Structures are given as C-alpha cells and as structure tokens.
Amino acid sequence: GAGVSQSPSNKVTEKGKDVELRCDPISGHTALYWYRQSLGQGLEFLIYFQGNSAPDKSGLPSDRFSAERTGGSVSTLTIQRTQQEDSAVYLCASSLEIPGHQPQHFGDGTRLSIL
Amino acid sequence: GESVGLHLPTLSVQEGDNSIINCAYSNSASDYFIWYKQESGKGPQFIIDIRSNMDKRQGQRVTVLLNKTVKHLSLQIAATQPGDSAVYFCAENAGSNYKLTFGKGTLLTVNP
Numbered sequence: 578g579a580g581v582s583q584s585p586s587n588k589v590t591e592k593g594k595d596v597e598l599r600c601d602p603i604s605g606h607t608a609l610y611w612y613r614q615s616l617g618q619g620l621e622f623l624i625y626f627q628g629n630s631a632p633d634k635s636g637l638p639s640d641r642f643s644a645e646r647t648g649g650s651v652s653t654l655t656i657q658r659t660q661q662e663d664s665a666v667y668l669c670a671s672s673l674e675i676p677g678h679q680p681q682h683f684g685d686g687t688r689l690s691i692l
Numbered sequence: 693g694e695s696v697g698l699h700l701p702t703l704s705v706q707e708g709d710n711s712i713i714n715c716a717y718s719n720s721a722s723d724y725f726i727w728y729k730q731e732s733g734k735g736p737q738f739i740i741d742i743r744s745n746m747d748k749r750q751g752q753r754v755t756v757l758l759n760k761t762v763k764h765l766s767l768q769i770a771a772t773q774p775g776d777s778a779v780y781f782c783a784e785n786a787g788s789n790y791k792l793t794f795g796k797g798t799l800l801t802v803n804p
Binding site: 610619620622633635636670672680681682684 | 728791
C-alpha cells in the first residue's frame, strides 16, 4: 500500500496475556519507529530501527516490551504479560534514511485495551 | 530534560479565518521541526517541516515560522476549513538523533 499499515487496528486482551502488534512500513523506507500515545497525551518514543537493527531502544518502558524487524520491512512489537497501564495507541512510523532529516510518516495505530 | 510544549491547548476559529498554532521548545540543539495533524481515530499526518537554517516555509495554505532566538515555532493555516479541525502536534529533532519529541497537542475547532 501507499502508507504505513498497522494491524490489528484494535486489540482487547486480558491482563497477563501476550500481544503482538505488526507494522508494515512504506515501501523503500529503511527507518522504522514505534511510538505510544496514551489518552490525551503526546507521542512517546519507544524504539527505532535502522534496517533490521535497533540502535535506539531507549524508550521501551520495561523488559516486557520487545521489537524485531526482519527483511528490512515488517516489524513486530511484542508486549509480554500485559498490564493495564499498557493500554494505549501504539503507532508505527517510517522514513527514508538518507543524509539530512526526513519526515516520519505514521500509520493509524493499534488501539490496545487491557482488561 | 528537553521538551516541546504548546502555549494553547485549544483553539476555536470561524471558517474562513486564519489560524495560528504556537509551540515552544526548550532544546537549543534542535535543528529539525515538524507539524502533524491528527484526526480522531487516525495516526498523525505530516503537514510541513522546517530545518533550523530557515525561518519560514510555506506549503499549501500552511506556513511554518521558526524563531530560534526565543525557541518558538508556529503553524499558520490560511482560510481555515471545517476539515482542518483536528489536534495539531509540533515535534522536534536534534542532530543525528532520529527520535522525535512531541508536544501534547493543540485542539483546533473550526466553526461553520
């Protein structure tokens, strides 16, 4: 597709379950980012991928969060043993990775609700 | 720590008027700025960006102004339309750090 695609668009799960969120970036974009947006809040950076490697994982809130990217394309964000405070919209973005700053383009997010 | 903030959490304008949304940033090393528009249930949509070697950039109906002296950024929307109603975020980036730092957003409401 033309834009960043995320799935599922909505996810409701019970506390303690594991969840996996998927992001398919814009074709040709080598940089990929995960952010989290809580109700009424701005976007909180989680992790950044350059190709398949993650040079910046500084935003992951705990060791229950992990992410991977394979083939320089699709990325998955996994949350283990989910807690209620994990409820948020998880947004993925991608950008070109050429010299100079490039705008990040976002998907519509996965709305995660932990019961 | 560094932060990006917005002066006005809400802004209400009449259709056809010009809108100005303001943003203050605190990181003097920031050299790239972006404005995003976010509609309900959607992800942030890129509007316009500006690098620190510029003080003004124009797009279609939008203009971004950057004042590095006072660390202030603004988004001007000309002839505001009901479809412009959304939350607007400014974001900043410093040097080779790819991480964007976002403000909390301003809700723009356009009254017909």
